[in-house]
Amino acid sequence: MGKDDLFAREENFKKFEFNSDVAAVFDDMVSRSVPFYSELQQTFLKLGHSFTQPDSKVYDLGCSTCTTLALMASVIDDKSVKFVGLDNSQAMLDKAEEKLQQVGLADRCELNVADLTEDFEIKDASVVFMNWTLQFVRPLHRDRLMRKIFAGMKEGGALIVTEKVVVSDSMINGLYIDYYHDYKRQQSYSDVEIARKREALENVLIPYRVDENIELMKRAGFQTVDVFFKWYNWAGFIAVKR
Numbered sequence: 181m182g183k184d185d186l187f188a189r190e191e192n193f194k195k196f197e198f199n200s201d202v203a204a205v206f207d208d209m210v211s212r213s214v215p216f217y218s219e220l221q222q223t224f225l226k227l228g229h230s231f232t233q234p235d236s237k238v239y240d241l242g243c244s245t246c247t248t249l250a251l252m253a254s255v256i257d258d259k260s261v262k263f264v265g266l267d268n269s270q271a272m273l274d275k276a277e278e279k280l281q282q283v284g285l286a287d288r289c290e291l292n293v294a295d296l297t298e299d300f301e302i303k304d305a306s307v308v309f310m311n312w313t314l315q316f317v318r319p320l321h322r323d324r325l326m327r328k329i330f331a332g333m334k335e336g337g338a339l340i341v342t343e344k345v346v347v348s349d350s351m352i353n354g355l356y357i358d359y360y361h362d363y364k365r366q367q368s369y370s371d372v373e374i375a376r377k378r379e380a381l382e383n384v385l386i387p388y389r390v391d392e393n394i395e396l397m398k399r400a401g402f403q404t405v406d407v408f409f410k411w412y413n414w415a416g417f418i419a420v421k422r
């Protein structure tokens with residue numbers, strides 16, 4: 181796994197993109213930048229497993245290097261369950277394919293380049309993961325995307341969404357950001373790297389509040405929406421189609 185030193189060596193990294201430089205170090209970047217990343221992957225596995233139905237599909241929207249689907253496919257033996265990973269970055273999907281080949285699961289997962297803000301196919305889904313991806317979809321497209329996901333899901337299916345979030349109280353919001361930056365320092369990111377990445381993500385990663393995310397899912401038709409994870413400015417949601 182390549183070490184993420186992108187923002188240590190690249191002063192002119194203006195706007196964050198999931199390009200081949202990021203894909204090359206993504207697994208290191210995400211595990212050091214997203215608090216509880218590996219614990220959350222185990223939580224996704226547990227939740228996902230509980231909602232997977234025979235003769236259905238398990239989707240990962242914004243699958244990146246396919247960590248979640250590789251875990252799911254390694255424990256779900258039922259061959260009537262199909263795994264589909266979608267991402268708009270070919271560089272990420274190339275890394276995903278490499279990972280799936282290495283663990284012998286490439287034949288169980290279909291990977292497609294797709295932009296979630298445009299037309300893409302989603303159907304017969306019992307589980308849909310969308311982890312740390314909705315925050316990169318422009319707010320203008322979020323309602324339509326959520327309705328499309330809901331329409332493509334089976335009754336009893338679950339959508340699992342994890343996001344960076346904001347808090348309307350600016351004092352608490354500021355504290356959470358400080359605590360998150362402390363976490364990044366503990367993960368060996370320097371203050372310069374933290375500041376450059378924050379700038380590169382400005383207007384690229386657009387977080388909602390917890391209540392805005394819940395309302396978004398409810399508006400799309402999900403009857404049950406719950407917060408299964410919260411750590412300062414990070415949250416995980418489960419939404420069920422009844």
Ligand SMILES: C[S@@+](CC[C@H](N)C(=O)[O-])C[C@H]1O[C@@H](n2cnc3c(N)ncnc32)[C@H](O)[C@@H]1O
Pocket residue numbers: 198210241242243244245246247248266267268269272294295296297310311312313316317
């Ligand atoms: C932070 S990563 C997701 C991490 C991944 N879900 C995991 O569990 O490791 C966000 C991913 O969303 C993808 N993405 C961002 N905007 C997208 C869009 N409009 N359509 C499809 N994929 C998108 C990026 O290419 C990137 O791979």
